């Protein structure tokens with residue numbers, strides 16, 4: 610670390626970048642202005658080194674993965690997010706809705722895969738309230754008690770509780786009693802109210818998204834957080850998003866991982882927007898890692914960015930690779946990512962080992978199951 614530090618001090622970079630670098634080496638928190646400055650620099654190697662310092666402090670040489678599969682109960686949705694390639698109206702071609710029995714059949718298919726987690730996210734169905742989802746969670750737990758149930762974005766929770774005429778507090782407690790163990794980080798999109806109103810006008814608002822996660826954390830339900838980036842936002846808006854997460858985490862300490870989601874443009878209303886470059890993606894991982902010093906893990910979702918970019922992201926602060934077994938999510942394939950993405954755990958292990966890092970198979974709450 611001392612060598613890296615002295616190399617950075619000898620670089621021809623601005624004094625303010627050197628000051629930010631010193632803060633990172635000293636494990637001091639960087640400010641919002643610092644984060645904007647890091648986004649604005651083209652010194653990608655510097656960002657990699659600094660993100661590596663924070664990553665190493667939080668998880669050493671470990672890179673985590675877990676064995677999970679996704680179930681998407683429906684793509685019928687009452688909302689109209691303009692970036693969504695997946696949503697359909699009831700009765701429209703391409704719409705699906707799985708019954709609880711269909712979901713149990715789906716689980717049966719994955720029985721021999723070694724999966725320890727089921728990840729459930731879907732559209733906000735107009736006729737399914739919280740009671741339907743409580744029944745779903747109970748049925749899954751009964752059929753597959755060994756699976757950790759990570760389910761429902763804050764947006765789904767918000768709207769299913771409204772439909773069931775109960776508060777989020779009551780709904781989450783009932784879901785937890787039924788077997789819900791953690792929540793994914795979707796639906797965060799971008800917190801900036803003006804931009805959010807433009808890209809996903811009828812979605813749960815930013816403050817409510819954060820409140821629902823706060824309630825979950827208080828009830829002992831850990832969650833993840835995401836950002837949808839590369840869709841019309843500027844760096845200040847990205848940093849505002851990161852800052853609201855950092856402030857919430859200071860109060861609750863319930864976020865396990867942060868997952869930047871790169872905007873994919875096929876088959877949605879923003880097909881004219883150019884997707885971010887790999888350089889921008891790496892920069893975004895790095896600044897997120899450095900800024901969010903209180904969220905323990907930074908996850909790359911490889912079905913969205915590809916395996917090679919995911920491997921490279923490990924040099925920019927990422928310590929968790931998601932998506933192992935026959936990844937069954939359609940959210941990204943319908944927006945232009947690789948279809949039917951799959952990776953064997955051996956493939957992920959080799960990607961990690963090539964960088965002299967240590968692959969760690971984890972459970973859903975980051976307990977170590979096996980070191981490779």
Ligand code: V47
Pocket residue numbers: 692693694730762792793794795796797798833834835836837868870871872873874877910931940944
């Ligand atoms: O909330 C939808 C995003 C999210 C597009 O918590 C898009 O472990 C890019 O949250 N381009 C759902 N993104 C997926 C999600 C997730 C994924 C993997 C792991 C975890 C976790 C959570 O997908 C949505 C939205 O932000 N999304 N459409 C699109 N065109």
Ligand code: SF4
Pocket residue numbers: 684686687688689690693694695696731732733764809812
């Ligand atoms: Fe519905 Fe989610 Fe698509 Fe928005 S992103 S329209 S909430 S399925």
